[in-house]
Amino acid sequence: MQTLDMAEVTLREVNSKLQAQKASTNQQTWEIVNPRGSHAIACGLDGPIEVTVLGSTGYYCGGMNKDATVHIMGSAGPGVAENMMSGKVVIEGDASQYAGATGNGGLLVIKGNASSRCGISMKGIDIVVHGNIGHMSAFMAQSGNLVVLGNAGDALGDSLYEARLFVRGEVKSLGADCIEKEMRPEHLAILADLLSQADADARPEEFRRYGSARQLYNFNIDNASAY
Amino acid sequence: MSDNPVDVPRTAPQKSATFSDAINAEIRRAAATGIYDIRGGGAKRKVPHFDDLLFLGASMSRYPLEGYREKCETKVVLGTRHAKKPIELDIPITIAGMSFGALSGPAKEALGRGATAAGTSTTTGDGGMTEEERGHSDKLVYQYLPSRYGMNPDDLRRADAIEIVVGQGAKPGGGGMLLGQKITDRVAEMRNLPKGIDQRSACRHPDWTGPDDLEIKILELREITNWEKPIYIKVGGARPYFDTTLAIKAGADVVVLDGMQGGTAATQDVFIEHVGQPTLACIRPAVQALQDLGMHREVQLVVSGGIRTGADVAKALALGADAVAIGTAALIALGDNNPRWEAEYNELGTTAGAYDDWHEGRDPAGITTQDPDLMARLDPVSAGRCLSNYLKVMTLEAQTIARACGKNHVHNLEPEDLCALTVEAAAMSGVPLAGTDWVPGRERY
Numbered sequence: 102m103q104t105l106d107m108a109e110v111t112l113r114e115v116n117s118k119l120q121a122q123k124a125s126t127n128q129q130t131w132e133i134v135n136p137r138g139s140h141a142i143a144c145g146l147d148g149p150i151e152v153t154v155l156g157s158t159g160y161y162c163g164g165m166n167k168d169a170t171v172h173i174m175g176s177a178g179p180g181v182a183e184n185m186m187s188g189k190v191v192i193e194g195d196a197s198q199y200a201g202a203t204g205n206g207g208l209l210v211i212k213g214n215a216s217s218r219c220g221i222s223m224k225g226i227d228i229v230v231h232g233n234i235g236h237m238s239a240f241m242a243q244s245g246n247l248v249v250l251g252n253a254g255d256a257l258g259d260s261l262y263e264a265r266l267f268v269r270g271e272v273k274s275l276g277a278d279c280i281e282k283e284m285r286p287e288h289l290a291i292l293a294d295l296l297s298q299a300d301a302d303a304r305p306e307e308f309r310r311y312g313s314a315r316q317l318y319n320f321n322i323d324n325a326s327a328y
Numbered sequence: 329m330s331d332n333p334v335d336v337p338r339t340a341p342q343k344s345a346t347f348s349d350a351i352n353a354e355i356r357r358a359a360a361t362g363i364y365d366i367r368g369g370g371a372k373r374k375v376p377h378f379d380d381l382l383f384l385g386a387s388m389s390r391y392p393l394e395g396y397r398e399k400c401e402t403k404v405v406l407g408t409r410h411a412k413k414p415i416e417l418d419i420p421i422t423i424a425g426m427s428f429g430a431l432s433g434p435a436k437e438a439l440g441r442g443a444t445a446a447g448t449s450t451t452t453g454d455g456g457m458t459e460e461e462r463g464h465s466d467k468l469v470y471q472y473l474p475s476r477y478g479m480n481p482d483d484l485r486r487a488d489a490i491e492i493v494v495g496q497g498a499k500p501g502g503g504g505m506l507l508g509q510k511i512t513d514r515v516a517e518m519r520n521l522p523k524g525i526d527q528r529s530a531c532r533h534p535d536w537t538g539p540d541d542l543e544i545k546i547l548e549l550r551e552i553t554n555w556e557k558p559i560y561i562k563v564g565g566a567r568p569y570f571d572t573t574l575a576i577k578a579g580a581d582v583v584v585l586d587g588m589q590g591g592t593a594a595t596q597d598v599f600i601e602h603v604g605q606p607t608l609a610c611i612r613p614a615v616q617a618l619q620d621l622g623m624h625r626e627v628q629l630v631v632s633g634g635i636r637t638g639a640d641v642a643k644a645l646a647l648g649a650d651a652v653a654i655g656t657a658a659l660i661a662l663g664d665n666n667p668r669w670e671a672e673y674n675e676l677g678t679t680a681g682a683y684d685d686w687h688e689g690r691d692p693a694g695i696t697t698q699d700p701d702l703m704a705r706l707d708p709v710s711a712g713r714c715l716s717n718y719l720k721v722m723t724l725e726a727q728t729i730a731r732a733c734g735k736n737h738v739h740n741l742e743p744e745d746l747c748a749l750t751v752e753a754a755a756m757s758g759v760p761l762a763g764t765d766w767v768p769g770r771e772r773y
Contacts, residue, residue, distance in 0.1 A: 116551045140544045145481050145552030160541070161548040165481040180535040180545075184479055199535040203476040205520070221534040222476060224520040241530060243520050260528070262521055318525040320505075322362035 103128055107142075108135040115142065122148045124168070138178065143171050146188070163190040166207060179216075182209045185226055198235075201228045204245065210299040217254065220247045223264055229299035239266055240276065248295050250303050258311055262318075266311040267292055269303055278317040284310045365597040366505070368430075368686030368696065370498050370589040370633065370656060375606040377589070378640040380753030381746050382762065386734045393731040400727040401737040404651045406628045407489060407558020407581040410550070414558055414581075415467055415489050417651065418447025419723045420738055421641055424586075424632050424655035425471045425491060425562070427453025429515045429527075430593030430686065431659075433460045435695045437708035438662050440464030442715025446723075451491060451653075453593075454504055454529050456518045457483040464712075469560065472549070474503065474530040477519040484553055489582075491560040492542070492549075494533075494571075497590030497633040500564030500604045504529035505594055505687070512698045539574040546579045560584050565610040565633065572617035576627050584653065585614050587633030591656040593696070594687030607633035607644075609756040612743075615648030624648065625739075638725020645726070646741035647757055661718040662711040663693045 105115045115133060122128060131152045136142055140159035143152050146169035154162065157175030163182040169189075173181070176194030185204040192200075195213035202218070204226025211219075211228070217235035220228050223242045233251035240256070242264035252270035259276020265288065266279075275281075292305035317324060343349065354365065386392035393400060407414035423443045428436050430453060437460040443450040449467035452458075456478015462468055470487030472479065484490060495501060505528055516523040536545045546559055561575040562584035575583045587607025592600065611631055618624040631644045632653035644652045656664075665673075667680040669692035676683065676690060686696035694705035730738045733745045747762040748754035754761040755768035 112551065113555070117554070120552075120554075141548040141551045144548050147481070160544045161535075164548050165484075165552055167481060179541070180548075183535045184476060184481075186480055202535040203479065205480065218534070222530070224476070240534075241528070262525075318522075320363065320526055 102130040102132055104132045104134060106134050107137060107139060112139055112141065116144065119143055119146055119150065119152060119169075122146075122150045124148050126150060136175075140178070143169070146171070149188075157194065166190060176213065177211075182207070182226075185209065195232070196230075200230075201226050204228070206245075208295075208298055210301075214251065220245070220264070223247065227295055227298075229295055229301055231299070231301055233270070236273075237276070239264055239279075242266075246291060246295060248292065248299070248301070248308070250301055258313070260317060261313050263313065265291070267308040268311065269308045272309075272311070275311065278314050279311055280314045282310045282312045284308070366594050366687055367597050367600070367684040368591060368593050368595075369600070369684045370591040371601050371604075371606075373601055375588070376608050376750065376753045376756055377606065377634055378608060378643040380608070380749045381643050381757060381759065382749060383639075383642070383646075383729055383733055383745050384747060385732045390734040392734050393736060395728065395731055398731065399736060400730050401739075402723055402727060404628070404739075406560075406630070406651065409581045409623075409627055410579065411489075411556060411558040411581050412554070413488075413556045415449060415469075417449060417467070419719060420645060420651040420726070421446075421635075421719055421722055422448050422469075422630065422651055422653045423450035423658050424590070424653040425451035425453045425469070425493065426655055426659075427455035427593060428458045428461070429453075429455035429511075429519070429698070431695060432697055432703040432706065433458060434703055434706045434708045435659075435662060435711070436461040437464050438706065438711035438715060439658060440468070441708060441712025442658070442661070442719065443467075445712065445716035446719035448719065449488065452487075454493075455515065456480075457487070458518075460708075462486065464708075471562075474533045475519075475528075476534070477527075477529070481552055484549070484557075487557060489558040489560060490549055490553070491562050491584060492546070492580075493562045494542075494575075495564035495566065495586075496562065496592060497564045497586035497588050497604055497607070498592035499595045499599045500566040501531060502595060502599050502603070503531035504592070515698060539578045542578040558582055560630070562586060564588075564590075565605040565607060568605070568610040569613035569617045572614040572629075573621065576618070576621055576623050580627060582628045582630060583614065583618075584630045584632065585610050586653075587631070589634030590632050591659075606756070607631065607635075608753060611644060611647040611649060612756070612758040618648070625650065638722040638727075639729060641722055641726040642729040642738065642741055643746065645738050646745050647743060647759075650739065657718070658715055659695055661715045662695055663706060663714070664691070664695050666693055669693055 133154045136156040138159045144164035151170045153172045159178040161180045163171040167186045171190045173192045177196045179197040180199045182190040183202045185207040187207045191210040196211045196215045198216045200219045201209040203222045209228045211230045214232035215234045219234045219238040223245045225245045227246045229248040236254035239258045242261040249268045253272045256276035258279030289305040404417045444466040450465045451469040467488045469489040472492045558581040560582040561580040563571040565587040588604035628650035631649040635652045672692035689697045691697040694702045746759040
């Protein structure tokens with residue numbers, strides 16, 4: 102294992118080392134100590150490496166990740182794993198706003214709670230939150246799966262497109278054009294797989310599914326009150 | 329007095345200036361359809377513009393330079409503040425961001441070909457980066473937009489610069505809408521949305537709010553791209569002094585400032601015509617912000633919105649810009665609104681020069697469309713050549729003016745080379761009214 106101590110090396114050096122590791126690297130396991138809440142740690146990774154951050158991170162940790170696995174042992178600041186393409190980001194603690202924003206792929210696991218706008222504009226990423234999520238989560242979410250073992254805040258899934266939302270607890274309110282939908286066998290299968298990948302202790306049957314009513318997909322003046 | 333009522337003089341019918349034919353037609357249209365007017369392009373209303381400024385030229389106090397003989401440089405370097413690899417342009421005119429989706433693939437290719445031949449850059453738009461434009465653009469600026477359609481780290485790294493779009497002149501504070509009829513399979517796939525639905529582009533970025541967050545977002549983008557790429561921040565002409573100040577504070581290498589005449593692919597007409605400031609009014613406050621922070625020329629200023637001629641270019645540079653960007657003018661150079669398609673414009677209920685339903689995808693010129701038959705009308709090679717010709721003409725015009733003012737680089741043009749024809753233009757541009765030394769607005773009332 103390679104260790105990068107952010108009390109000793111700069112953010113640029115840390116990210117340069119990690120970004121230089123491509124698919125053929127032999128240095129697959131990395132540890133970052135003393136992250137001290139720095140922003141943009143382990144962003145733009147582009148290879149199948151495993152990075153463990155021993156502490157909490159600032160904004161945009163794991164941003165635009167490809168292939169790598171980033172494990173944050175503390176909590177994560179805003180925009181963790183934003184625009185992730187593939188790979189996996191796991192947060193042992195809580196995540197701040199915009200977790201997984203605009204993510205295109207990969208898996209984001211938040212073992213604590215996530216704040217507002219979790220999964221905003223998600224485009225294919227899978228997100229599993231063991232705790233609760235804040236208001237306006239999955240706003241304009243395009244595709245992918247958001248799984249919440251706890252409760253969801255106000256305006257869940259407002260103006261969403263084709264993303265699937267699964268919530269085990271209570272939903273404070275649904276956003277515009279978001280409705281509860283039938284849970285079919287294929288959804289249970291998706292859930293079972295994601296729960297397993299996220300080490301989540303829950304059964305698919307305990308969840309409800311929410312998705313787009315598709316009433317706002319094309320502009321209609323009679324829907325003006327919803328805009 | 330005649331008894332015949334026909335012979336009695338009558339009050340002439342007089343239409344209301346307030347309720348004009350155009351206004352009344354719009355009222356009737358809104359009443360019939362229940363939807364506001366959406367269109368492309370920028371503000372059509374008449375506002376103070378570069379036409380209201382004149383160059384003084386050289387005479388007794390200044391030497392002119394000899395045309396065709398004495399060199400007048402036009403090179404521009406963008407991104408010198410932080411980027412390891414600044415962009416070098418041969419001319420001070422760039423191509424503004426326009427999306428694949430709004431424009432056809434051949435149109436994007438033509439923009440790339442024309443810009444490259446003229447030694448300048450082109451810019452992606454709200455739809456991701458296409459091979460047409462990357463392959464044919466020697467220098468390509470990759471827009472980072474609220475929707476993040478098609479955003480990915482590989483394209484970020486193969487861009488030559490990154491432009492974070494906070495706003496645009498046609499609609500400061502507004503998002504976008506690409507209507508379903510333009511969402512073909514390819515457009516849908518690039519944007520990760522179902523075919524045929526209206527695609528909304530958000531008005532705010534999803535993962536940052538305000539200039540403090542933006543500073544951290546820029547840090548992330550620089551880290552992902554090894555601090556190589558110049559980072560532009562594009563703002564609409566809203567509060568140019570403060571917007572420029574905050575963009576510099578957030579870490580921008582380049583500020584792109586787009587006035588209300590700047591075009592859009594599709595926005596509400598009410599937004600285009602009633603929100604934002606004219607380009608002319610935006611430049612001096614932005615330059616003042618740069619100067620107040622000691623950043624003029626270190627952070628470059630690119631001005632757009634209604635640039636049409638080399639005179640406009642020279643005037644924008646004289647007011648303090650480092651370069652300009654063109655969008656609408658570039659489309660016209662490619663063939664947009666060309667009278668050769670007049671019969672088809674008439675069938676669409678409009679006329680050449682007025683066609684602005686770019687969002688409907690029925691462009692007879694084959695530019696703002698995804699219809700395969702219409703797209704095929706635009707030959708990207710010859711259209712690219714037209715754009716290159718036009719860019720070179722504008723550059724020659726700007727050089728002609730600069731030489732007449734005694735400048736050996738277009739960047740040496742200065743406000744002192746200008747006067748204004750109207751009180752309004754004098755106040756907005758901060759140069760004296762012609763024939764006076766009066767700059768309205770300098771003194772507080």
